[in-house]
Amino acid sequence: MGRTICRILSVVALGIGLATIPSQALLISNIEFDLALPRGASETLAFQVLNNEADPLEIQISVADWDRDITGENRFYPPGTLPRSLAPWLSVSPLRFDLTPNEQKEIRFSIKIPSEITGTYWAAIMVEAAPKQTQPQPPGTTVVVRRRFAVKVLETPPGTGTKDGRISLLDVRGLNPPNIFIEFENRGTVHTPEVKGRIEIRDEKGATLEKLDVESFPTLPGAKRLLKITSARKKGDLLPPGKYLILAILDYGGESLAGGQFVLKIKPLQLVPIGDAKAPPQDLDKDGFYEDINADDKLSLEDAALLGLNIDKPAVQENARAFDFDNDGDADFDDVVTLKKMAGG
Template sequence: MRRISYTFLISLTSFFSFGQQININPSIINFHLGNPGASENQTITITNNSAELQAFEINLGDWTRTETGSHQYFAPNTQPYSCASWVRLNKNFIELKPGEMEEIVVTLQAPENPEALEKMKWAMVFIQGATLKKPEANGPQEIKTFINEIVRVGVHLYQTPFNLSKQAIKAVSLNPSKDEKNTFDFMIENDGNVMTMVKAHVELTNITTGEELVAPNADFPLFPYGKRIIKLDLPKDIKPGKYSLLAIADYGDSNPLEAIEKVIEIK
């Protein structure tokens, strides 16, 4: 018998619904432990709104964002920023009948070492569900196929000690994109010690006419000491001419703007 397995990994922003049949909430869990040995419990709720029995495995992993914003996944406790070893789950497997709901208790226990609480840490709780289909035969002499369809959901887990608050964003570089016309790669670095939400956009001023154009914002989170390259598109209706291009990174009303300016020519 041959088994074919399909895996889909989905990272969430608020909650996730398997076609409105399976709800998982929340998608982000924030802890703020600042004292050695301290602990805190939070919960993930899984609801089965389908008409079938559903089974789920729950486990931990490490992850990070690349400079382009994609996710990379690793085995738990393998990355220097990981707090996976601090986490206990009260269950690693559940079955839910139609209409049932169950809570997974996530406990974060800070180590006794004070140095471990000097930096932000993070991990991910994976919830994996499987629907098994019956073997199918294409003919009396043909191999049967056993299809295992898997959906794996990632719930982000952040541990930010309450005494960490430094926000410091730096605009590093601004260069034309090599693979996209009228697009610029804006590199931003987080020199702070907490994850920071950043808004980036471009403002253009036609050097001859004085006409001003503003492109839409790009919003994104940036881990401490991480870098991110944001692609900023110029307005589609931009006219030929020379422009002063200003790429701006905004990370809160109380923080100064970071920007890089260039003179460009649109032909």
């Protein structure tokens, strides 16, 4: 007797309108509902699912909880898992059906809003598609790939909930070019669909050296989002030693803006010979990284080996930015691996 193994590929389309995923031609007419129904209200809504493939599909519908991790990636859970789950108030129909090529089906869902809730609640309607098995399968193992799409449903009763946000972290990790990490925390009870703002780099005199846009991102109540914003400066165009103010301002739609600042201190390099080298390391291509560790006027695997033997020594750690080849803010064995690759290893 044969076995069927089911593999699920999760896909979340973002935006509103006719949505499709390249090479996976299941079309969904509306993949996010951001509702503002009054407390105690009931509503029935719908979206369309179209099979734009050449073969028939089996469709299964279910309800799930979801949120985002700190990088913004979606995570899914059984319905009712999260404290602000909308799943208990959702009913969906139909739950299972087939679609022939170019056939379209309406999915209807009803929502009943409790009278006592405040703030945003959310869930997802999962649309799972797999090729319809029209022929008997031969003996052995059959692998079926099921594609799973999420239609997000968010509900915020008008006039309820609070908007509150703050910048909970601001840091610089890597200087060539500067990588600025900013963490925003949604401390309110409503979702913030568009958090956006800017970052400024200022010198000791207060002059603005660079302005960087923080592109719009969403957050759910109680969630944090960590962003990496990289300076537009080219590699090798280094900030001179000194003090700099990193200023961040985010608009999350509340009564006030969220702000944060970080003082960046860049010390002058004090390079000395590393290990048994006869001279200090050299920056052969003038890009701000000192790849010639043994100072023999060329880049080779010997440089990576010497750096690896001395990675924890003061000669390296007190000048870490010179050897931060992966530009993540420190000098460690990841930089040894990066230097080895640079040398052709």
